[in-house]
Amino acid sequence: xxxxxxxxxxxxxxxxxxxxxxxxxxxxxxxxxxxxxxxxxxxxxxxxxxxxxxxxxxxxxxxxxxxxxxxxxxxxxxxxxxxxxxxxxxxxxxxxxxxxxxxxxxxxxxxxxxxxxxxxxxxxxxxxxxxxxxxxxxxxxxxxxxxxxxxxxxxxxxxxxxxxxxxxxxxxxxxxxxxxxxxxxxxxxxxxxxxxxxxxxxxxxxxxxxxxxxxxxxxxxxxxxxxxxxxxxxxxxxxxxxxxxxxxxxxxxxxxxxxxxxxxxxxxxxxxxxxxxxxxxxxxxxxxxxxxxxxxxxxxxxxxxxxxxxxxxxxxxxxxxxxxxxx
Amino acid sequence: xxxxxxxxxxxxxxxxxxxxxxxxxxxxxxxxxxxxxxxxxxxxxxxxxxxxxxxxxxxxxxxxxxxxxxxxxxxxxxxxxxxxxxxxxxxxxxxxxxxxxxxxxxxxxxxxxxxxxxxxxxxxxxxxxxxxxxxxxxxxxxxxxxxxxxxxxxxxxxxxxxxxxxxxxxxxxxxxxxxxxxxxxxxxxxxxxxxxxxxxxxxxxxxxxxxxxxxxxxxxxxxxxxxxxxxxxxxxxxxxxxxxxxxxxxxxxxxxxxxxxxxxxxxxxxxxxxxxxxxxxxxxxxxxxxxxxxxxxxxxxxxxxxxxxxxxxxxxxxxxxxxxxxxxxxxxxxxxxxxxxxxxxxxxxxxxxxxxxxxxxxxxxxxxxxxxxxxxxxxxxxxxxxxxxxxxxxxxxxxxxxxxxxxxxxxxxxxxxxxxxxxxxxxxx
Numbered sequence: 211x212x213x214x215x216x217x218x219x220x221x222x223x224x225x226x227x228x229x230x231x232x233x234x235x236x237x238x239x240x241x242x243x244x245x246x247x248x249x250x251x252x253x254x255x256x257x258x259x260x261x262x263x264x265x266x267x268x269x270x271x272x273x274x275x276x277x278x279x280x281x282x283x284x285x286x287x288x289x290x291x292x293x294x295x296x297x298x299x300x301x302x303x304x305x306x307x308x309x310x311x312x313x314x315x316x317x318x319x320x321x322x323x324x325x326x327x328x329x330x331x332x333x334x335x336x337x338x339x340x341x342x343x344x345x346x347x348x349x350x351x352x353x354x355x356x357x358x359x360x361x362x363x364x365x366x367x368x369x370x371x372x373x374x375x376x377x378x379x380x381x382x383x384x385x386x387x388x389x390x391x392x393x394x395x396x397x398x399x400x401x402x403x404x405x406x407x408x409x410x411x412x413x414x415x416x417x418x419x420x421x422x423x424x425x426x427x428x429x430x431x432x433x434x435x436x437x438x439x440x441x442x443x444x445x446x447x448x449x450x451x452x453x454x455x456x457x458x459x460x461x462x463x464x465x466x467x468x469x470x471x472x473x474x475x476x477x478x479x480x481x482x483x484x485x486x487x488x489x490x491x492x493x494x495x496x497x498x499x500x501x502x503x504x505x506x507x508x509x510x511x512x513x514x515x516x517x518x519x520x521x522x523x524x525x526x527x528x529x530x531x532x533x534x535x536x537x
Numbered sequence: 538x539x540x541x542x543x544x545x546x547x548x549x550x551x552x553x554x555x556x557x558x559x560x561x562x563x564x565x566x567x568x569x570x571x572x573x574x575x576x577x578x579x580x581x582x583x584x585x586x587x588x589x590x591x592x593x594x595x596x597x598x599x600x601x602x603x604x605x606x607x608x609x610x611x612x613x614x615x616x617x618x619x620x621x622x623x624x625x626x627x628x629x630x631x632x633x634x635x636x637x638x639x640x641x642x643x644x645x646x647x648x649x650x651x652x653x654x655x656x657x658x659x660x661x662x663x664x665x666x667x668x669x670x671x672x673x674x675x676x677x678x679x680x681x682x683x684x685x686x687x688x689x690x691x692x693x694x695x696x697x698x699x700x701x702x703x704x705x706x707x708x709x710x711x712x713x714x715x716x717x718x719x720x721x722x723x724x725x726x727x728x729x730x731x732x733x734x735x736x737x738x739x740x741x742x743x744x745x746x747x748x749x750x751x752x753x754x755x756x757x758x759x760x761x762x763x764x765x766x767x768x769x770x771x772x773x774x775x776x777x778x779x780x781x782x783x784x785x786x787x788x789x790x791x792x793x794x795x796x797x798x799x800x801x802x803x804x805x806x807x808x809x810x811x812x813x814x815x816x817x818x819x820x821x822x823x824x825x826x827x828x829x830x831x832x833x834x835x836x837x838x839x840x841x842x843x844x845x846x847x848x849x850x851x852x853x854x855x856x857x858x859x860x861x862x863x864x865x866x867x868x869x870x871x872x873x874x875x876x877x878x879x880x881x882x883x884x885x886x887x888x889x890x891x892x893x894x895x896x897x898x899x900x901x902x903x904x905x906x907x908x909x910x911x912x913x914x915x916x917x918x919x920x921x922x923x924x925x926x927x928x929x930x931x932x933x934x935x936x937x938x939x940x941x942x943x944x945x946x947x948x949x950x951x952x953x954x955x956x957x958x959x960x961x962x963x964x965x966x
Contacts (some may be wrong), residue, residue, distance in 0.1 A: 215868045217853045217885050220950035222936030223860040224540065224695065225886040230894055230943045283891075327892035327944070417897070470896040475908065477900075526928045527770060527905040528780045 230326070234286025236415055237465075241293050243406035244461060247389045247399035251355035252301035255362070256395045260296040262305045266312035267292030274321040287326045291315050294334035294465060297396025298458060298505070299341070302362050303348050311341040331512045332472045335505050342505075352392040365392035368456035369439070369501040379442055386455040397458040407464030416468040419480045424463040427488025429454050435496065459491065462504035472512040479515075479522040487511045538902050538937050540764045540861065542734060545827045546698045546819050551706055553831040554844045558629055560602050560835025561872040562588065563613050565622035567662045568669045569595030574625060580607045585636040585812045587658070588625060597660045597670040597875075602814040602833040603629040613871060624872075627835070639810040649721050652807055659806030660813045660875070665689060665700075665767070665796035666858060668876040671803065674795070675721050677788055683722045684791040687776065688715050688800060690731040690738060691760065691767030694859025697879040699817040700797045702829045704731070704738040707801045708745045712755070714800030717807050719754060722793065727755050730776055734762040764861065765935040769794045771904045783931055798878075818873055822882040823850035832873050838880055839869035848882055856881040861936040891944040899938035899948060905931045909938035913951040921962065924955040932956075 248256040271288035275281065292312055299308060315337030323329040342349045352370075353362040366373040368382075368391060375382050385391045389399025397403075410416040432439075433450040443449045453459070467473060467487055474480050487507045494503025565571035572589030582588060582601040590598040609626040641647055647655070653672045661671040677683055688711070692700040704711055719727055731739050739759050746755050758776060765771055770781050772794060779790050787794055798817065805811040814834055818841065821827040825846025832841060838855065842848060856863035857871070859879055873880075899909040907928055915923040932952050939948045 216855050216866065218865045218867050219854060219885050219888060220947045220953075221856075221860075221862060221864065221934075222940050222949065223854060223856055223863065223865065223881075223883065223886055224936075224940055225945065226941050228941070228943050229945070230891055233896070233943055285891075325892065327894045470894045473895075475895045475897045475900060475910070477897075524900065524906050524908060526783065526907055526931060527774070528783045528785065528931070529928075530782060 230287070231283070231285040233415055234290050236413060237290050237410065238286060238293060240406035240410045240415075241290070241297070241396075241465065243402040243409075244297055244396040244399060244465075245293065247402040248297060248301075248395035251357065251389055251398060252353070252395055253356060253358035255301040255353075256296075258305060259299055259301065259303060259308050259395060260293065262308045263296035263299070263312045264289055264292035266309045267295070267316050270313045270316040271321070274317050275325075278321070278325075280325070285326065288316060291320065291333040291337075294332075295337050297461060297465075298334065298338050298394045300349060300352055301395050302351060302353050303345070307341060307345050307348060310344075311337040314340045327471055329471055330516070331509055332466055332469045335466055335509050335512075338505055339509060354392055355390050355398070367392045367501065368452070369495060371501065373440070375440060375442060379448065382442075383451065383455065386452070394458060394461075397461045400455045400460050403460040403464055407460070410464070410468075416464070417477070417480055419477060420467045420473060420484045421463040423481050423484025424467055424488045424491075425454055425459060427485045428459055428491055431489065431492040432496075435492070437496070453492070453495065457495075457502045458504040462508055463487075466504075467508050467511070472515060474515050474518045474522065476519065476522050476524055478524075479518040482518055482522065483511050483515065486514070538764050538941070540695050540940065542762065543695045543821075543860075544698050544701070544734070545696065545821050546829050547701055547735075549698070549702070549828050551702050551817050551829045551831050554836070554840065556603055556629055556631065556633055557833065557836045557840050559605075559608065559837075560627050560629070560833060561611065561613065561624050561837065561870075562599055562602065562627065562835045563615060563622045563624040563872070563874060564589045564599060565615055565620075566599060566668060566834075566875045567595075567597045568667065569593065569597075569673070571622060572596065572599050574610075574623070576607050576625065578607050578610065581605070582607060582627060583634050583636045585638070585814055587660075587812070595670055595673050597657065597662050597672075600660055600812040600814050601627055602835045603627055604632055604634040605630040615874075640808065641810070644808045647807065652717060652721055655807050655810065656803060659802070659811065661799065661802050661806060662813075662875050663796055664798040664802065664816065664875065664878070666862070666876050666878060668874075671795075671799060674793060675718065677722070677793070681788065682791055683724050683788070683793050685726045685728065685777065685793075686715070686718055686722060686724045687772065687792060687794045688727070688729040688755075688797060689767055689769075689772060689794050690729060690735070690742075690797045691772065692735070693732060693762070693764045693767040694861050694863075694879070695764075696821045696881050697819050697859045698821075698829055699819045699878045701735050701738055702819075703798050703801055703817055704735070705741055708738075708741050709749065710801045710804040711797050712742065712745055712749055712751060712800075713808065714803035715755065715795070716751065717803050718793075718795060718800065724793075728776060729755055729757045730760055730766075730772055731757065732762040732766060733759045764937060765904055768904060768933060768935055770933070774904075783928060813875065816873070816875070816877070818877055819879040820845045821879065822856075823848060823852045823884070824882055825849040834874060835872045837870055837872055838866065841873070841880055842869060842882065851884050852882045853885045854883055856883065861940065862934060888945060888947065890946050893944055893946060896943060898941040898943065902937035902941045904935060904937065905933070907932060909948045909952070910942075910946070912955065913946055913948045916951040916955040916958075921955050921958050924952075925959055929955055929959070
């Protein structure tokens with residue numbers, strides 16, 4: 211046998227070079243918009259929650275990989291999970307709880323299932339669900355945006371039944387849009403979430419189908435439902451706009467429901483996912499025991515994603531439906 | 538899908554390279570049956586002399602590409618199939634004495650049967666890389682009407698410019714060959730598909746069409762430069778909005794696609810009686826002077842690379858064909874064969890497979906609308922029957938999925954494994 215002079219590798223011999231880690235860091239970049247809003251409105255509290263959550267996520271990923279004797283790759287996915295978890299936590303939550311939640315997200319929701327690509331549930335949402343069950347008081351204590359200055363004063367979130375708004379409707383929408391309102395660290399500013407989300411769509415990192423169908427379904431259902439969320443609303447349009455802007459819908463629709471691993475792979479499947487999450491969110495908001503339903507709706511849709519992928523097929527090129535003979 | 542074009546040699550005129558000292562002629566250079574040898578060791582042969590042929594219909598004969606002596610028989614691994622094939626080695630006498638070419642007095646008066654005979658005798662196969670015998674493609678089954686003929690000048694693979702140069706430098710012959718096809722099949726429409734990154738070729742052929750009086754017959758359609766535009770099925774979809782049924786051929790919807798280099802060779806075969814003994818090969822990548830070369834079939838790759846000044850830069854792979862669908866070679870002893878359009882020398886891509894993150898980029902990239910990542914997953918799990926249900930046979934291995942995959946999964950490789958496994962199973966049933 212002649213000596214091999216050259217490498218023989220499978221084709222194609224070109225690669226686009228958009229690696230998993232590049233994608234993850236682009237997502238981190240896009241998340242900097244809602245993160246900036248969170249830090250602006252909730253100051254040191256928000257910043258420390260974010261730092262603890264990200265650090266705990268990355269360290270846990272490192273530790274679990276070592277335990278599983280797998281190579282640790284700083285692919286950015288743990289950063290995304292840690293950051294996302296922080297953005298859906300109340301600003302004043304004790305930091306040790308943040309660490310516990312972040313460790314749970316990575317160790318249990320992600321790595322116990324086999325790591326990136328094998329997890330059924332969105333790790334950040336799984337961690338939040340765990341924290342909701344474990345720390346119910348702290349997870350439902352909300353504060354007014356206080357920036358870096360004043361002390362935290364509690365305030366109900368817009369979707370809570372105890373929420374009252376004394377000023378006019380326009381200023382309510384303005385605050386919901388800009389983010390100067392009670393809520394999780396990264397969910398309050400619809401504007402900055404939109405900037406980050408549209409950036410990801412423009413860069414073709416996420417599929418527009420999920421956010422569009424998800425938010426669209428919530429808007430449509432709250433539009434046709436006769437009741438209104440707040441007594442100040444006089445038309446169903448106002449109610450629908452409120453449901454779109456309030457709570458975690460925007461953040462969830464752009465950054466959580468679009469998680470590759472836990473959402474369907476086909477375009478049709480993604481539309482079903484978005485509509486399903488939208489229906490569940492409205493059902494929980496209007497009839498459930500919780501004020502907000504984004505987290506659990508997406509988790510539920512995560513659970514049925516393997517089913518969607520099993521039954522929703524793509525029509526292959528050249529496929530014709532079998533024509534039944536007339537005779 | 539966009540791929541970097543890297544057409545380094547688009548401006549380089551075709552250069553004939555000196556005759557090699559020896560040529561290696563594999564007896565199996567087409568899809569279909571292999572040839573049987575017609576010569577033995579020690580025989581003297583002339584350039585253009587037929588040295589291998591077969592009784593089978595789906596076959597094309599092979600010819601001596603230099604004059605000299607049959608000095609050895611050997612075995613080569615044929616790239617597309619990966620199967621070993623017998624090959625003849627001819628040591629050149631340096632004289633390049635040709636057999637007498639039988640140029641017809643009145644080529645226009647030839648009957649369809651005579652034309653097909655000449656094409657077969659010349660050993661013509663599809664030169665875009667598929668190497669399907671041309672006379673078979675031009676013989677549709679009885680009662681099958683071909684309404685459209687497409688001349689494929691897309692050349693969508695990065696780096697390759699051989700078809701591009703053939704259109705520019707042999708444009709008359711390309712069109713004359715196309716006209717022969719038109720005579721054989723009498724289609725209603727003849728389209729010439731060229732990607733818009735070859736504006737000079739579009740212009741040139743446009744002018745020739747007018748000059749040669751084909752204005753009523755041929756229509757050039759410039760297409761966006763996209764990969765894999767040049768693949769038959771993609772091309773039909775783009776050009777005619779027609780899809781070939783699953784498992785079928787363009788023939789099934791009344792279309793036949795031919796490559797520009799093939800029609801040039803058809804002209805040579807029919808008008809000059811010239812057998813197919815040389816072709817244009819792009820030699821590119823990290824060689825000192827990338828070029829388009831006119832090369833006798835059977836010339837070892839080493840001669841081509843030496844002629845281009847040798848390897849110049851970091852290189853770990855030599856690829857026969859383009860970077861997307863080409864096949865890497867272990868050494869430079871392999872010869873140029875009928876299907877060799879390009880020799881590419883380059884650094885390997887990084888290969889570090891990660892787990893699939895289900896991003897769906899491969900679905901978007903797949904021209905056959907398959908779910909490539911599922912095919913890879915089924916293959917890993919050994920579930921070949923699932924691969925079959927997911928239409929794995931329709932994959933023509935363009936590599937678009939693996940090109941875009943962020944997890945760097947060699948999807949095409951998995952698909953090839955599953956396909957060969959399925960073929961084995963079907964054979965043992």
